[in-house]
Amino acid sequence: MADPAERRLTVVLVDDHRLFRAGVRSELAASADAGLDVVGEAETVAEAVAMVLALQPDVVLLDVHMPDGGGRAVLSGVGAGAPSSRFLALSVSDAVEDVIGVIRGGARGYVTKSISGTDLADAVRRVAGGDAVFSPRLAGFVLDAFSSSPPVPDDAPAADHADLDRLTARERDVLRLIARGYTYKEVAAELFISGKTVETHVSSVLRKLQLSNRRELSRWAADRRLV
Numbered sequence: 001m002a003d004p005a006e007r008r009l010t011v012v013l014v015d016d017h018r019l020f021r022a023g024v025r026s027e028l029a030a031s032a033d034a035g036l037d038v039v040g041e042a043e044t045v046a047e048a049v050a051m052v053l054a055l056q057p058d059v060v061l062l063d064v065h066m067p068d069g070g071g072r073a074v075l076s077g078v079g080a081g082a083p084s085s086r087f088l089a090l091s092v093s094d095a096v097e098d099v100i101g102v103i104r105g106g107a108r109g110y111v112t113k114s115i116s117g118t119d120l121a122d123a124v125r126r127v128a129g130g131d132a133v134f135s136p137r138l139a140g141f142v143l144d145a146f147s148s149s150p151p152v153p154d155d156a157p158a159a160d161h162a163d164l165d166r167l168t169a170r171e172r173d174v175l176r177l178i179a180r181g182y183t184y185k186e187v188a189a190e191l192f193i194s195g196k197t198v199e200t201h202v203s204s205v206l207r208k209l210q211l212s213n214r215r216e217l218s219r220w221a222a223d224r225r226l227v
Contacts, residue, residue, distance in 0.1 A: 007035065008035040008036065008037055009035060009036050009037065009058040009059060009124065009125065009128050010037050010039045010055065010057040010058050010059075011028065011036050011037065011038050011039065011057055011058065011059050011060075011061060011124060012038070012039060012040045012041070012042065012048070012051055012052060012055060012057040012059075012060045012061070013025065013038060013040070013041045013042070013061050014041075014042045014043075014048040014060060014061065014062045014063055014066075014071075014074060015041075015043065015061075015063040015066070015090075016043045016044070016063065016066040016067060017043075018043065020113075021041050021043075024038075024061065024090070024120070025038045025041075026117075027116075027117030027120060027121070028117065028120070028121055028124070030117055031117055031118055031121035034121035034122070034124070034125060035125075036121060036124055036125075039055055039057060040055055040057070043066075044066065044067075044068050045066065045068045045069045045070070045073045045074050045077060046068070046077075048060075048062075048074045048077075049074055049077035049078055052074070052078050052081075052082050052085055053078060053081045053082060056082050056084060056085060057082075057085055058084070058085065058086065058128045059085070059086050059087075059088055059124050059127055059128050060074075060085055060086070060087045060088070061088055061090045061124070062074060062075075062087050062088065062089050062090065062102070062107065063089075063090060063091060064089055064091035064093055064098050064101075064102055065091065065092075065093065065098075071087075071089055071091075071102045071105065071107065072101055072102055072105040072181075072182075072186075074087075075087060075102070075105040075106045075107065076105065086108045086127045086128055086130075087106060087107040087108060087127075088107065088108060088109045088110075088111065088123060088124060088127045088133065089102045089103075089107045089109065089110040089111070090111055090112075090113060090115075090120070091110070091112060091113060092112065092113045093112075094112055094135070094137065094138060097181050097182075097183060097214075098181070099134075099138050099181075100181040100218070101180060101181025101182060102181070103181075104180045104181055105180070105181075108127045108130075108131075108132055108133070109123060109126075109127050109131075109132055109133035109134055110133075110134050110135065110138055111123055111133065111134065111135045111138075112135050112138070115135065163208075163209055166208045166209075167205060167208060167209075170191070170193075170201060171201050171204055171205050171208075173191055174187055174191070174198060174201040174202060174205065175205050175217065175221060175226070176221065176226055177190055177191070178202060178205075178214060178217060178218070179217060179218045179220075179221035179222065179226065181218075184198045184199060184202070202214070202217075205217065
C-alpha cells in the first residue's frame, strides 16, 4: 500500500447540514497540495454506514451530533466492516463527554469546526497515516480519561468481581454506557428506559461502588477493562 503522504486520499463527509458539508468540501479542495478527494457525503447514520461500507474511504470526517444518533452510532454501525478506514470527529462541541465518547467508539481524532481548512486537511492526512489528532485544548481531556492506574493483577480479581456482583444486570449496562461517554439521554435511548431511570441507576452504581461522580466511574470501569 502506498504511503498516505504520497498518494491521494479518499474522504467521506458525514454531517446533517448540507451547507456545512459544502463548505468542508470547498476547503479541502482549496488545499490543493493535500491530495484529498471527497468521494461521498452522508447526512444520516444509515446513509453514512452504508456509504463507508461500500466505499471503504481512507478517512471519514464524522459529525458527533445528528438527529438519528450521530458519530458513535456510525462507528458502531460500521464496526469491523471498514478495517482500513480512519474516523476523524469534526464537531462544534468541545464537551468532555462528546470527545471521550467518540474516541472510545473508535475515532482516531477529534477537532472542532473552528479549525481552518489548511489545518483540517493536515489533520485528515495525519489520521490517515495513523496519528491521533486533536484540537489543542481537547488533548488534555483524552489524556486524563485514558491515563489510569496500573491494571488489576490477574491473580487478584476477587475484589472486582465482588464489586460487580453488587450491581444488577441493568446497572452494569448503564455503567458500561456511561463509562463510554454516553449522555443520560443516549443511555435511555439505547436501553429503552427513561432518563429518570438512568439517573436512578447511576446514583445506585455510584453508591455501591463508593464513587463520587461520572469521571470516577469512567476511570473505575476503564481500569477494569469494562469499556
